[in-house]
Amino acid sequence: MPCMKGDAGWFSPHRLTQARLIDTFEQVNGIYSGFRRNHAKGVCIAGYFESNGQGTRLSKAVVFQPGRVPVIGRFALAGGQPYMADGPKAVRSMALSFRPRDAEEWRTGMNDIPVFAVRTAEAFNEQLLASKPDPATGKPDPAKMKPFLAAHPETARAIQLINAKPFSSGFANATYNSLDAFRFVNATGASMPVRWSMVTAEPFEPEAPDQATAQDKNYLVDALIARVEQAPLQWHLIVTIGQPDDPTNHATTPWPDNREHVDVGTLTIDHIESEAPGNCRDVNFDPLVLPFGIAPSDDPLLSVRSAAYSQSFTRRAGEKKQPSAVQTPDTGMGE
Amino acid sequence: MGMVASLSDYHWLVSIHKPLGILILVLVAIRLVNRLLNPAPSLPDGMPAWQRFVAHTSHVVLYGLMFALPLVGWGMLSAARYPIILYGPLQLPPILPHDAVLYAVLRTAHTVLAFLLFATFIAHFSAALMHALIYRDGVFASMAFWKARAGQRTTGAKDDYIF
Numbered sequence: 034m035p036c037m038k039g040d041a042g043w044f045s046p047h048r049l050t051q052a053r054l055i056d057t058f059e060q061v062n063g064i065y066s067g068f069r070r071n072h073a074k075g076v077c078i079a080g081y082f083e084s085n086g087q088g089t090r091l092s093k094a095v096v097f098q099p100g101r102v103p104v105i106g107r108f109a110l111a112g113g114q115p116y117m118a119d120g121p122k123a124v125r126s127m128a129l130s131f132r133p134r135d136a137e138e139w140r141t142g143m144n145d146i147p148v149f150a151v152r153t154a155e156a157f158n159e160q161l162l163a164s165k166p167d168p169a170t171g172k173p174d175p176a177k178m179k180p181f182l183a184a185h186p187e188t189a190r191a192i193q194l195i196n197a198k199p200f201s202s203g204f205a206n207a208t209y210n211s212l213d214a215f216r217f218v219n220a221t222g223a224s225m226p227v228r229w230s231m232v233t234a235e236p237f238e239p240e241a242p243d244q245a246t247a248q249d250k251n252y253l254v255d256a257l258i259a260r261v262e263q264a265p266l267q268w269h270l271i272v273t274i275g276q277p278d279d280p281t282n283h284a285t286t287p288w289p290d291n292r293e294h295v296d297v298g299t300l301t302i303d304h305i306e307s308e309a310p311g312n313c314r315d316v317n318f319d320p321l322v323l324p325f326g327i328a329p330s331d332d333p334l335l336s337v338r339s340a341a342y343s344q345s346f347t348r349r350a351g352e353k354k355q356p357s358a359v360q361t362p363d364t365g366m367g368e
Numbered sequence: 369m370g371m372v373a374s375l376s377d378y379h380w381l382v383s384i385h386k387p388l389g390i391l392i393l394v395l396v397a398i399r400l401v402n403r404l405l406n407p408a409p410s411l412p413d414g415m416p417a418w419q420r421f422v423a424h425t426s427h428v429v430l431y432g433l434m435f436a437l438p439l440v441g442w443g444m445l446s447a448a449r450y451p452i453i454l455y456g457p458l459q460l461p462p463i464l465p466h467d468a469v470l471y472a473v474l475r476t477a478h479t480v481l482a483f484l485l486f487a488t489f490i491a492h493f494s495a496a497l498m499h500a501l502i503y504r505d506g507v508f509a510s511m512a513f514w515k516a517r518a519g520q521r522t523t524g525a526k527d528d529y530i531f
Contacts, residue, residue, distance in 0.1 A: 050373045137459060138451050154375050315468040316449060321379050325457040333376060340378035346448070351472025 049155055051340040055348065057158050061165045062113030067354035070345040072126050072142075074117055075109030076254050076359045077313035079304040080265065082131055088297030091225065091272060092217035094326030095136035097297055102133045104300065107313040108204050108257065111144065116358045119253035121200065121240050127209040127231055128318035129300070137324035140316075142338075143209035143231060146195045149284035150188050154337040160188065191285040199239040204257040205266050206235035213320065213338075214281035214330040217272070226275035226330055228288065231268040231300060254359045258305055261365050265303035269296050281330035304365035308357040317346040386441070387454045393438035400431060409510045426492050433485040440481060444474035 058070040065073060081101050088097030096102050110117065111124035124144050131139040151157045163177040182189045201207045209231045218224045249255060260266060274293045280286050308314035321329055321339040329335045371381040411420055445452050446462035447470040453459045464470060500508035 048373075049375060051375055051378065052373070054375070137453070137457060310468070311466055315466060319450075322451055329379065336377070336379040337375045339382075340375050343378075347472070347475050350448070350468040350475070354468075 049158055051337075051344040054154060054158055054337075054341050055344045057161050058113045058345075061161055065113075065115050065355070066352040067349050068115040068357075069109075069113075069349060071113050072107075072109035072111055072128075073113050073115035074358050075107045075126075075308065075313075076257070076357075076361070077105070077107055077306050077308055078261075078302050079103075079105045079306075079365075080300065080302040082270070082298055082300050084298040085296070087295055088272065089220075091219055091227070091274070091295065091297070092326040093220045094139065094217075094324040095133050096131050096139055096324060097326070102131050104132065104302075105130050105313055105316070106302070107308075107316075107318065108254070110253075115355075116250075118250040121242070121244065123253075125204055125207055125209075125253070127204075127207075128313075129231075130316060130318065130322075131324075133324075138322055139324045139327065140318045140320060140322040141211060141229075142318045142320050143211050143229075145200070145207040145209050146212070147198055147210065148191045148194050148287050149212040149334070150191045150195065151185070151334075152187055152283055152285050153333055154341075156185055156188065157334075157337075160185075187283070187285040194287065201233070202238040202240050202244060202256075203253055203260075205260045206233050206238055208232045209268075211320075212284050213332045213335050214275065214279075214284075215323075215332075215335075216281075216328045216330050218326055218328060224328070226277075226279060226281045227272050228275070229270060229272045232271050234267040234269065234299075251359055258361050258364055261302065261305045265301045265365070267302075268300045270298050270300060271295065272297055282332050284332060284334055304363060305361065306363040307360045310354070314354075314357070315350070317342050319343065383453075386445075386452060389438040389441050390454060390460070392434060396431065396434040412505045412507060415505070415507075422495070426488060426495070429488050430485075430492065433481055433488060437478065437481050437485060440474050440478045444471055444478055447471035447474055 055070050062070070062073075069075075082096070082104050083101050084097050084099055086097070086099035088094075089099075091097070106127060106129040109126045109128070110119065111126060117123075124146055126142060126144050128142040129140065151160055159181055163181040164173045165177075166172055167174040182192075211229045214226050214228050216224045217227050244252065272295045273288060274295065275281065275288055276292065279288045279292070306312065319339050319342050321335055323329070371378055371385060374381065411423060442452060442460060443464050446464040447467050449462070449466040451459055452462070496508050496511060499505055
């Protein structure tokens with residue numbers, strides 16, 4: 034409905050809404066029919082999660098009971114341009130949907146950075162606008178970023194933390210973090226703050242400066258496809274339990290390293306294929322699709338993500354679909 | 369309405385919206401069965417034909433929308449392959465196959481039907497107030513919880529509590 038887009042209501046016309054936020058993405062990146070407005074370039078994956086039962090004392094979610102759970106997901110690059118070239122410094126994401134039989138689904142979207150750059154939706158919107166490439170140079174205008182960073186010291190600190198950690202050389206050997214905090218509720222009703230990570234089983238290799246070749250715009254995804262063709266990839270799902278004082282509403286703030294880490298199971302990815310009707314392309318990896326036993330924390334970004342992703346999904350669902358940048362048939366060693 | 373224009377309240381609003389919608393579906397089914405078994409009081413003899421037509425039509429439209437809206441909601445979530453959580457582990461099965469375009473169509477339909485229901489409710493409520501305050505012909509009393517007052521009773525209207 035045209036009258037809904039961008040309307041925050043007659044009494045508060047300047048309030049940031051999910052429509053306005055997605056409008057900002059479209060303003061900065063352009064509109065690519067049928068594609069997600071962020072993490073636009075991606076590829077679909079599938080496999081399973083082998084739960085080792087260590088998570089049952091933390092959460093009553095069925096997915097943590099010992100056993101195997103089918104998983105589908107998506108690897109992507111952050112940014113709203115589906116035909117962008119793979120490159121160094123592009124943030125990579127892993128989105129997953131755990132689908133236990135006869136129990137609730139769990140969806141999560143994680144990034145390969147240690148903390149998120151902003152704390153609130155308003156800051157995210159401002160940062161996005163400040164990062165819009167200057168038409169003259171094709172690059173963001175530092176004159177716009179400076180006042181933003183001055184007004185958001187938490188972002189300046191977060192960016193320092195992000196830059197201090199070298200990026201890995203690909204999707205396969207990256208570790209993906211929930212960034213937002215959640216709450217696990219166990220069978221006795223105890224609720225605890227958690228963050229989680231998919232920690233790669235591959236040895237770490239830093240990005241090489243000459244890695245991005247001019248010819249292959251999809252060198253990161255192509256390397257991933259080649260890797261999955263050889264053998265399945267694995268990650269350990271590590272849950273970090275926060276102390277009562279640890280901030281759950283500051284995605285820019287890391288928790289101290291000495292917090293308890295629990296390995297609750299192993300993710301195996303053994304299939305990869307391009308986005309197509311009915312696969313991960315048409316799934317919205319809303320981080321608030323949670324099973325009974327996992328609940329949102331007071332992190333303000335969670336409801337924002339859910340609202341914004343829903344807006345993007347609704348806009349793109351009815352649009353004419355273009356083929357994705359990455360084209361590969363269903364590849365892998367599955368059963 | 370707040371759902372689609374609020375970032376921070378989105379999650380809890382949507383979370384109560386779904387079970388409330390299903391509750392309305394169940395209640396309107398019960399109401400319809402009750403209405404078929406216990407017919408409504410007849411309209412006053414002197415009521416003009418156009419008013420009778422509008423009254424009957426508005427009832428059909430209200431019932432239709434109260435059935436259609438939650439079913440379209442359930443259908444659209446099914447087509448989007450969203451889980452349909454009512455409360456805790458209690459969820460509804462999908463009623464349509466996973467199809468992005470089908471979701472887009474139903475999502476728009478949900479909004480259009482919602483505005484239609486809102487408009488029909490306002491019109492219906494305004495008409496009821498017209499009968500209560502302007503016409504004073506006993507029609508409002510026949511809808512309200514309380515019995516019709518003696519002076520407003522019309523021929524053929526039942527004395528029972530009607531709702």
